[in-house]
Amino acid sequence: MSTVKLSIITPEKVVYDGEASMVTVRTIDGDRGFLAEHQPLVTGLDIGQIKIKNNDQERILASSTGYIEVRPEEISILVDTAEYSDEIDVDRAKSAKERAEKRLSKDNSSINSKRAEIALKKAMNRLKVSKGKNFE
Amino acid sequence: MASMRDIKRQITSVESTKKITRAMKMVAAAKLRKSQERAENAKPFFDKTKETLADITARIDDDLHPLLEKRDVKKVGYVFITGDRGLCGAYNSRVIKEVEKGLKETEKETEKETALITIGKKGRDYFKNKAEIISEYIEIEDSPGFSTATNISNELVELYTEGILDEVHLVYTEFNSVVSQKVERLQLLPIEPPESAEVNDSEESYLYDPSAEEVLSAVLPQYLKNVIFGALIQSKASEFASRMTAMDSATDNAEDMIDKLKLSYNRARQAAITQELSEIVGGAEALE
Structure with a gap:
């Protein structure tokens, strides 16, 4: 299977820089997979999972918002955060989830509840990825 | 010329300033290393x-x-x-x-x-x-x-x-x-x-x-x-x-100042001794 150059970059570091035969991401329009030789495309990314397939190996990352630029020979993913499933701090995600839930249950102002909702989404996404669950 | 006590007081004050600037420099240097790394990453x-x-x-x-x-x-x-x-x-x-x-x-x-x-x-x-x-x-x-x-x-x-x-x-x-x-x-x-x-x-x-x-x-x-x-x-x-560079030169300046003050302190000490000596000699002569 032909491969494509893939780079996943966050402000903290370059998370992935290498070949991949397929990459699946959660775009603003739903989950999508990209193979080599894909038509040039740009789209936004939502909080979700990134799945990298390189021949037989498969790695899953929890990612937050950002965007993806696809060119036939190269795919670049730029996101705020991206963590491999085995690197996720489960305790931190759990406490973040609890905090967000608590805030959602009592705070009614729209800005705060929106923020808490995003935090909750991120935390749940991290927990889901850390348990090794695939896309639903 | 300032008295010995004044100079001594000044030296102590400059020395404590130097301590502060040196500490600030070290703190800035440590923080710099981290943020430099982040900026590069x-x-x-x-x-x-x-x-x-x-x-x-x-x-x-x-x-x-x-x-x-x-x-x-x-x-x-x-x-x-x-x-x-x-x-x-x-x-x-x-x-x-x-x-x-x-x-x-x-x-x-x-x-x-x-x-x-x-x-x-x-x-x-x-x-x-x-x-x-x-x-x-x-x-x-x-x-x-x-x-x-x-x-x-x-x-x-x-x-x-x-x-x-x-x-x-x-x-x-x-x-x-x-x-x-x-x-x-x-x-x-x-x-x-x-x-x-x-x-x-x-x-x-x-x-x-x-x-x-x-x-x-x-x-x-x-x-x-x-x-x-x-x-x-x-x-x-x-x-x-x-901040690191500024505090580094402030520390250097403080050192220079202390050196100068020490010099004038020693001069003042010397002058006091000389004065005392000439007073004793003068007093002895008056007795004769």
Whole structure:
């Protein structure tokens, strides 16, 4: 299977820089997979999972918002955060989830509840990825 | 000539100042190492961000998205980053000077209104009674998180789309190395394609999914966030570098001063001994 150059970059570091035969991401329009030789495309990314397939190996990352630029020979993913499933701090995600839930249950102002909702989404996404669950 | 006691007191005071400046230098050096690393780690991210934006903007029209559209400018906003504290050489004043220059240019030449968004206490305090401050951010962490950048950029997008500001500039300090930092000014809104980045000149045009508008609505605010985040961490690294250099030379100066004071202390001591001797001799002679 032909491969494509893939780079996943966050402000903290370059998370992935290498070949991949397929990459699946959660775009603003739903989950999508990209193979080599894909038509040039740009789209936004939502909080979700990134799945990298390189021949037989498969790695899953929890990612937050950002965007993806696809060119036939190269795919670049730029996101705020991206963590491999085995690197996720489960305790931190759990406490973040609890905090967000608590805030959602009592705070009614729209800005705060929106923020808490995003935090909750991120935390749940991290927990889901850390348990090794695939896309639903 | 000052008395021995006065000089001694002065030496003690300079010495304790030296202790403080040396401690500040060490703290700044430790913090600098961390933020320098962060600034360097973030570099690929920004280069890539600029590259993608150049790719995208080269292929689409300005009027596809409000954040790209140029409109009649009535009010110009300046966002600028200073530190919360002083004692860091010319770091704060260089940024303030650049902002003042920008304000003057905008107000005089084109008769537009101006407003400020300040990041850091020093800048806010300076402009408090001099200009209109729309919004202020203070006590930015030593290693600014992405959420700070997100808050700032969300507010800017809001101010821009509501028509309160028609153009937004950013003034920050670029970190080149420990000894070289430069104040930079760049236009944030409307978003201009970066000049330096090379455009991949493939013939094919991009596919925007679901639509160009929706994609741009996701990508452009993200770009803004990235730029502001980059400016924040570069400014922090510059602040620490600046403080380290300033405190280093302050420590050196204190040492010089102590040396000089010690010299005059010894002179005073010598003079006192000589005086005592001549008094004794004089007294002995008077008895004869």
